Amino acid sequence: MRRLLVSSAAVAFVSAFALPVSAQDLASQVVGVWKFVSNSNKEVATGKVNRPYGEKPTGYIVYTKGGLTVFSIVGGDRSKPVGASATDAERLSLFSTLAAGSGTYKVEGNKIVITYDSSWHQLWTGTTHKRNISISGNRLTITSDPVKNLAGQDIIFENILERVE
Numbered sequence: 001m002r003r004l005l006v007s008s009a010a011v012a013f014v015s016a017f018a019l020p021v022s023a024q025d026l027a028s029q030v031v032g033v034w035k036f037v038s039n040s041n042k043e044v045a046t047g048k049v050n051r052p053y054g055e056k057p058t059g060y061i062v063y064t065k066g067g068l069t070v071f072s073i074v075g076g077d078r079s080k081p082v083g084a085s086a087t088d089a090e091r092l093s094l095f096s097t098l099a100a101g102s103g104t105y106k107v108e109g110n111k112i113v114i115t116y117d118s119s120w121h122q123l124w125t126g127t128t129h130k131r132n133i134s135i136s137g138n139r140l141t142i143t144s145d146p147v148k149n150l151a152g153q154d155i156i157f158e159n160i161l162e163r164v165e
Contacts, residue, residue: 027107029135034061034161036073041157044146053097061161069114070102138163
């Protein structure tokens with residue numbers, strides 16, 4: 001009888017940790033300030049991984065309790081302009097290694113749904129994007145379903161962030 005009781009308790013204990021996080025729990029866990037650790041996209045057809053912001057991007061995503069979000073990411077290996085002000089070529093290089101935006105968000109299951117009210121290139125402004133999210137410890141992983149890049153290839157992008165606050 002004791003063996004049965006101990007086994008039942010062990011199964012109950014393990015089962016409690018195996019349950020998926022509810023959307024409400026995930027929604028409360030995402031609130032905070034997150035620092036970019038990596039940003040990549042993978043070409044679905046070839047498996048090739050690209051890192052548009054380099055090996056060590058910098059920047060943050062903030063999710064508030066009230067449902068607002070803002071993000072900024074820049075390449076980790078950007079060069080400063082040579083002169084007192086940037087040339088057109090330098091500005092183009094700097095612009096191509098940054099992304100920023102803001103809007104509202106909500107969590108639906110294991111997805112975060114963001115409606116952008118601003119974006120660095122205006123392509124996202126006024127649009128809604130759904131992304132898959134998971135949180136493990138102090139790490140937030142955000143992935144997309146396959147989307148078309150500018151060359152028309154299907155890609156899946158992934159952002160990995162660490163909690164700051």
